[in-house]
Amino acid sequence: MAFPVSFDLDFLRRRRLSVVVAVAIVLLALVETVNAFVAPFRAPTEKDWVAAAAKVRAQFRPGDLIVAAPAWADPIMRQQLGDLVPLAVAGRMDAARYGRIWEISQRGARAADTAGARVVDTSRHGALTVKRWEKPAAQVTFDFLAEWHRAEVSVVNADGTEVPCTLGPNRWQCLGGSSLGPELLEIDTTLRNGLGVEPVEGKTLVLEYKNVPLASELVVATGLHSVWLRKLGDGKVRMRVLVDGHEMGTIETSSTSGWSLDRFGTSALEGQPVTWRFEITTDKSASRHFGFAAEARSP
Amino acid sequence: MVSVEGRQGIGRDESQYFRAGERYWGWFESVWNNLRAGHPGRAFSRASVDGIWEDNHEHPPLMKILFGVSWRLFHTCDCTGPKRGLHPIPITGRHVTLPLFGRESSAFRFPAILLAGLGVALAYWLARRVLRPTPAAVAAVLSVAQPHYFFHAQISCFDAPITVMAVLVALAYWKSLRSRRWGILCGVFWGLALATKHNAWFFPVFLAAHYLWIRRGDLRRLRLPRPPLAFVSMATLGPLVLFILWPWLWHAPVPRTRAWIERHLQHEHYNFEYLGRNWNLPPKEPSLRLLRATFPFVSTVFTVPVTTLALSALGTVVFLRRRRRGSERSQVLLEDAPTAFHPSWVRPGADVDRAPGVFLAIHIAGPIAMVALPSTPVFGGVKHFLPAMPFLCVVAGAGAAWLIDFSRKLLATPSRALPAALAGFLCLPAVAETVRSHPDGLGHYNLLAGGFAGGASLGMNRQFWGYSALPILPWMVAHRPPSNRIYWHDVLHDAIVMYSRDGRLPLGIGDVGVGEQVLEQSELGIVILEKHFTIYEGLAWQAYRTTQPSIVYTHEGVPFVVAYERHAAPRVSPPPQPEIFAP
Numbered sequence: 083m084a085f086p087v088s089f090d091l092d093f094l095r096r097r098r099l100s101v102v103v104a105v106a107i108v109l110l111a112l113v114e115t116v117n118a119f120v121a122p123f124r125a126p127t128e129k130d131w132v133a134a135a136a137k138v139r140a141q142f143r144p145g146d147l148i149v150a151a152p153a154w155a156d157p158i159m160r161q162q163l164g165d166l167v168p169l170a171v172a173g174r175m176d177a178a179r180y181g182r183i184w185e186i187s188q189r190g191a192r193a194a195d196t197a198g199a200r201v202v203d204t205s206r207h208g209a210l211t212v213k214r215w216e217k218p219a220a221q222v223t224f225d226f227l228a229e230w231h232r233a234e235v236s237v238v239n240a241d242g243t244e245v246p247c248t249l250g251p252n253r254w255q256c257l258g259g260s261s262l263g264p265e266l267l268e269i270d271t272t273l274r275n276g277l278g279v280e281p282v283e284g285k286t287l288v289l290e291y292k293n294v295p296l297a298s299e300l301v302v303a304t305g306l307h308s309v310w311l312r313k314l315g316d317g318k319v320r321m322r323v324l325v326d327g328h329e330m331g332t333i334e335t336s337s338t339s340g341w342s343l344d345r346f347g348t349s350a351l352e353g354q355p356v357t358w359r360f361e362i363t364t365d366k367s368a369s370r371h372f373g374f375a376a377e378a379r380s381p
Numbered sequence: 382m383v384s385v386e387g388r389q390g391i392g393r394d395e396s397q398y399f400r401a402g403e404r405y406w407g408w409f410e411s412v413w414n415n416l417r418a419g420h421p422g423r424a425f426s427r428a429s430v431d432g433i434w435e436d437n438h439e440h441p442p443l444m445k446i447l448f449g450v451s452w453r454l455f456h457t458c459d460c461t462g463p464k465r466g467l468h469p470i471p472i473t474g475r476h477v478t479l480p481l482f483g484r485e486s487s488a489f490r491f492p493a494i495l496l497a498g499l500g501v502a503l504a505y506w507l508a509r510r511v512l513r514p515t516p517a518a519v520a521a522v523l524s525v526a527q528p529h530y531f532f533h534a535q536i537s538c539f540d541a542p543i544t545v546m547a548v549l550v551a552l553a554y555w556k557s558l559r560s561r562r563w564g565i566l567c568g569v570f571w572g573l574a575l576a577t578k579h580n581a582w583f584f585p586v587f588l589a590a591h592y593l594w595i596r597r598g599d600l601r602r603l604r605l606p607r608p609p610l611a612f613v614s615m616a617t618l619g620p621l622v623l624f625i626l627w628p629w630l631w632h633a634p635v636p637r638t639r640a641w642i643e644r645h646l647q648h649e650h651y652n653f654e655y656l657g658r659n660w661n662l663p664p665k666e667p668s669l670r671l672l673r674a675t676f677p678f679v680s681t682v683f684t685v686p687v688t689t690l691a692l693s694a695l696g697t698v699v700f701l702r703r704r705r706r707g708s709e710r711s712q713v714l715l716e717d718a719p720t721a722f723h724p725s726w727v728r729p730g731a732d733v734d735r736a737p738g739v740f741l742a743i744h745i746a747g748p749i750a751m752v753a754l755p756s757t758p759v760f761g762g763v764k765h766f767l768p769a770m771p772f773l774c775v776v777a778g779a780g781a782a783w784l785i786d787f788s789r790k791l792l793a794t795p796s797r798a799l800p801a802a803l804a805g806f807l808c809l810p811a812v813a814e815t816v817r818s819h820p821d822g823l824g825h826y827n828l829l830a831g832g833f834a835g836g837a838s839l840g841m842n843r844q845f846w847g848y849s850a851l852p853i854l855p856w857m858v859a860h861r862p863p864s865n866r867i868y869w870h871d872v873l874h875d876a877i878v879m880y881s882r883d884g885r886l887p888l889g890i891g892d893v894g895v896g897e898q899v900l901e902q903s904e905l906g907i908v909i910l911e912k913h914f915t916i917y918e919g920l921a922w923q924a925y926r927t928t929q930p931s932i933v934y935t936h937e938g939v940p941f942v943v944a945y946e947r948h949a950a951p952r953v954s955p956p957p958q959p960e961i962f963a964p
Contacts, residue, residue: 088793097787104787107695107780107807111688114810114828118817121832125938154837157910157918157933157940164929172928173919188938189834209938266923268916271659309652309913313661338666 126158126188130208135162137205137212138184142166147180149195151187159186173266173275175227175303175375176343181219187211218381223297226358226376230264230277238286238361258282262289267373269305270340276373278307281319281364289362293355296348297380300325300358304333305341307371312337317366321374324359325351335372348378382494386487386535389820390851396875398445398537399452399489400469401437406449407470408433408628427632434629438637439644440539442627443576447492448537455481456488463888467878484883489537497534500545501525504771507552508778511714511737515800516785519807520778523689524771526811529763532822536848539578540764546574546581547768551744554588557611558595558730559720568614572622579645580748580768585615587747591740595733609729651760652913655680657840659912663756670755677752677766683830683841684763685773686811693773695780700738712786714779744772762823762842781807821849821936833937840912847871847909849941852934854885860905860931860946865891868899868906870917900924904947910940921945 094101138148148167150159160167177183177195185193188210199215206212226233235247235254247256253263265278281287304321306312316337323330323346330346358378364370391399411433412424423429437445457480460472482488504524508517525531534541550570557564574581588611596606624630630637652661655676664670682690699713714737721731748766751757759765785803789795796802818825824843826836837843850872861867869877869892880886893899900906900920908918922928922945930943 089791090793093790097791100787101791103695104784104791107688107691107784110691111807111810114686114688115813117828117832118810118813122817122937125834125935127938152834152838154939157930157943158935158938160928161930161933161943164927167928169922169928172922189831189838191838266919268919271912271915273915273919273922309659309661309916313652 124209126155126209130210131158131162131186133207134186134210134212135159137207138163138186139166141203141214142184143182145180146182146184147171147174147177147195148184148186149177149193151185151191151193152189153193155186155188169266170275173273175274175276175377176301178220178301178379178381179222179377181216183215183217185211185213185215187213220377220379220381221297222377222379223295224291224378226291226378227264227275227277229291230262233289233291235262235290236288237282238288240284244288256287258285260285260287262287265307265373267305267307267371268309269307269373271309272341274303274305274341274373274375276303276305276375278371278373279362280371281362281367283317283364283367285363287362289360291358294358294378296351296354296356297378298347298349298352299381300330300346300348300376300378301343302333302346302374302376303341303343304335304372304374305339306335306337307373311369311371315366315369317364317368317370319362319364319370319372321372322359322361322363324361326356327359352380382497382531382535383487383491385819386490386494387484388851389532389535390848391486391872391876391879392536392538392846392848393871393873393876394846395537395848396873396879397437398440398448398539399486399879400875402445402448402489402537403452404433404436404449404469405442405446406453409450410470425631430628430631434627438629439641440578441576441623441641442629443573444492444496444537444539444542444578446626448489451491452485452488453478454488455479455491456485457483464882467882467888486537486879486883490535493537493542494535496542496545497525500534500541500548500771503545503548503552504774507548507555507771508775509715510552510555511717511775512778512782513715515804516778516782519692519781519804520771520774522808523686523692523777523811524774526808526815527685527689527770528815528818528822528825529684530767530770531815531819533764533767540761540767543574543578543580544767544771546570546577547584547744547748548771550574550581550584551588551740551772554591554611555735555740557609557614558735559728561610561727564610564727565614565618567611568616568618569622571615571619572626575619575623576626579641582642583747583751585612587743588612588615590743590747591736592729594739594743595730595736598733607724607726607729610727613726648758650758651845652911653758653760653762653845654840654842654912655759660759661913673755673759674753676759677749680763680841681749681766681769681773683826683836683839685770685827686814687828688807688810689774689777692777692780692784692807695783696776696778697780699779699783700741700776703738704734713782741772741776745769745776760845762845820851821941823848824936824939824941833939837939842911843939844909844911844941847873847876849909849934850907851880851885853907853932853942853944854880856932857905857907857944858887858890860944861887861890862904862947864904865889866893866903866905867891868893868903868921870895870907871909871911871914872907905944907942907944909942918943 148163150156183196185196196215199217201213202216203214236244237256238244245257247254253261255261260282262277262279267274267276267278319335321333333344415423456478458476458478461475465472501521505517505521508520553563553567553570557567599606650661652659664673703714717735719732724732748769752766785800788803824833830836830839874892877892881888893903897920901924906921908921925945925947931946932944933940934942
């Protein structure tokens with residue numbers, strides 16, 4: 083049978099580049115059309131999610147972390163497994179303390195929380211992949227957020243006078259309107275559990291934790307709460323970190339600094355009980371809602 | 382669009398235009414009623430005019446008037462029943478209408494849809510200035526077969542209408558270069574464009590740039606080009622048409638025009654996600670300014686169907702070579718020979734080549750360049766430079782023309798059906814992508830970006846203004862708490878009212894209001910998943926003591942909306958099929 087279409091071969095030879103362009107566009111149109119029909123079927127279905135969740139649920143142990151990759155799939159993951167992702171876990175400072183991480187991923191994505199871990203179990207559930215990652219969990223010797231009520235909180239005025247704050251049921255209340263306590267904060271459009279405070283210009287908010295058992299490092303996470311406040315304000319918040327009166331460093335937080343983790347090495351003092359002091363100040367207090375969390379831990 | 386608009390929810394802005402449109406119609410009713418009562422001037426008093434036209438006066442009225450008129454003419458009236466109290470105007474009796482639409486929102490949307498249809502015809506007409514019928518048809522189809530444009534084209538908003546107006550004004554100007562009649566019409570059309578949306582302010586800039594280009598010979602001879610009739614008409618008839626159509630200006634034209642302009646020149650930067658960042662202020666750091674400037678270019682590359690982009694690139698080459706390859710241009714582009722030796726002010730382009738490539742390039746680059754300025758808000762995403770798209774599609778049509786012409790030459794015995802078949806084939810990807818995207822066109826990204834999921838992974842904006850709640854409304858109704866305390870997040874009360882009028886929500890459905898504080902008072906609530914709305918999801922977690930949404934609406938696996946319930950008992954096993962997947 084003869085091929086129904088015949089080409090002008092002479093023209094074809096003279097216009098090779100044009101032929102390449104024409105064929106490329108026709109192929110592109112074909113690929114794009116096919117993809118438009120096929121791509122919707124490549125998305126994970128609810129059946130995939132139910133199967134993936136069943137797999138995780140069957141082997142889940144208390145203390146495990148469950149994450150979705152890419153992160154935008156997190157609400158679907160929580161719809162299936164939200165009872166295993168309580169608020170304390172969902173708003174975690176970071177994933178260092180989790181030795182086992184269940185990752186439900188699609189399209190080859192990998193969650194940042196699994197950095198440094200190795201895969202010990204993989205299973206496919208339609209368009210989803212469940213991986214169990216394992217790594218040595220950080221040993222947290224002191225969680226400054228969980229032990230917030232153990233702090234001694236005061237406000238130091240510009241003239242150096244120190245006024246202690248009062249411990250209420252949920253927060254420390256200080257003269258001048260400041261208060262500090264655990265909150266679920268939105269920092270850099272991610273939800274984080276932390277101690278929240280609205281710092282006041284010209285005053286220093288001081289937190290002191292005494293007899294803190296030291297590990298090899300202190301990790302401090304800081305940021306500014308609320309997308310609306312970050313838009314309105316432009317002041318900076320500074321946190322001075324001291325151990326037994328010696329300054330370890332100063333962290334500066336602004337509207338664009340996100341949720342930043344700073345590490346202070348403390349291996350020289352590991353095992354010793356010390357006094358940690360955090361001093362929080364700001365140059366402009368308008369629309370500043372500062373949040374932080376900290377852990378003494380050995381990685 | 383008429384057949385599919387019902388699957389698309391109601392956004393914040395649209396719900397306000399419904400309300401304003403109906404109120405504007407109410408004013409026309411009052412004109413008639415006062416006339417009948419023998420008080421013809423009463424409806425024109427400052428109190429009467431301002432009382433109505435103050436509503437949504439930050440935007441000009443033309444489309445809202447049309448929305449209101451269409452609603453009045455075409456809705457199926459059950460207005461005197463229990464829904465009577467949901468109208469923003471007094472309902473004195475049953476309306477006699479031509480009941481084309483079962484849902485009132487469809488009747489409101491009808492003018493925008495008609496105008497989008499006119500836009501396709503205008504795109505064809507514009508393309509026919511330079512292309513033969515078949516590639517011009519490709520340009521016309523591609524102009525509407527764009528997921529983001531299609532999203533905006535079927536709703537009662539101004540973004541598709543102003544895109545149509547951009548083509549109308551440009552076309553009138555183009556023809557006015559050799560026709561007196563079109564010179565006059567150009568001013569009238571620009572007035573209509575001004576009364577549609579403030580994008581129209583910039584149309585004369587684009588036209589002037591083109592005019593100076595085609596008359597560059599005058600400039601070289603140090604002679605000022607004569608002002609064309611079109612510009613004179615635009616300067617006189619344009620503002621006049623705007624003034625006549627906009628009663629809000631009648632009693633204080635200068636201060637209110639100034640306020641309108643200032644409002645948009647100093648518009649707030651709402652939140653918008655782009656490349657994983659939430660943008661809500663003009664960036665200060667140089668690197669961020671540069672990144673922000675890429676927004677309209679990257680958004681175009683990721684949202685317009687890739688075949689359309691490729692055809693546009695090809696069409697650009699065709700236009701660049703237009704003046705060089707005389708032997709070929711007759712096959713691909715139509716001639717635009719001068720029609721006279723000397724110009725006149727009513728035919729100022731009669732003696733020169735009208736430079737269609739430059740004309741199209743200015744209309745593509747102009748709107749995009751304006752959005753590229755870091756000081757320009759980007760909260761509307763692609764919609765802010767949609768007026769560039771029909772012109773881009775005409776260039777794509779030129780690419781299609783080249784391809785059709787080339788395939789004819791390549792085949793020893795070309796079929797007569799070849800041009801039409803190839804044209805249809807070239808439109809297929811754009812049409813398929815548009816079908817695929819509905820009703821979530823805002824979250825659609827093209828093959829280069831990786832579709833819905835790829836766009837989400839790239840950190841591109843997925844949606845705005847709460848339109849996406851529609852698919853979960855039946856679930857919300859089924860799970861309505863006895864207290865009726867429901868938090869609707871970014872779905873405005875006006876949208877809830879219209880959903881109720883449309884019969885998609887029961888009358889009296891609860892709404893605890895907006896703001897961060899009220900969420901705690903609710904027992905059922907939704908959160909629209911935009912990057913900057915994370916704070917509301919946190920509030921929902923705390924209010925409802927759970928991180929587990931009861932339902933997630935997804936499109937191709939990408940979540941758009943979640944709903945939470947208070948006192949939801951922890952689930953041991955997954956609930957039966959609660960998630961809705963868009964078909």
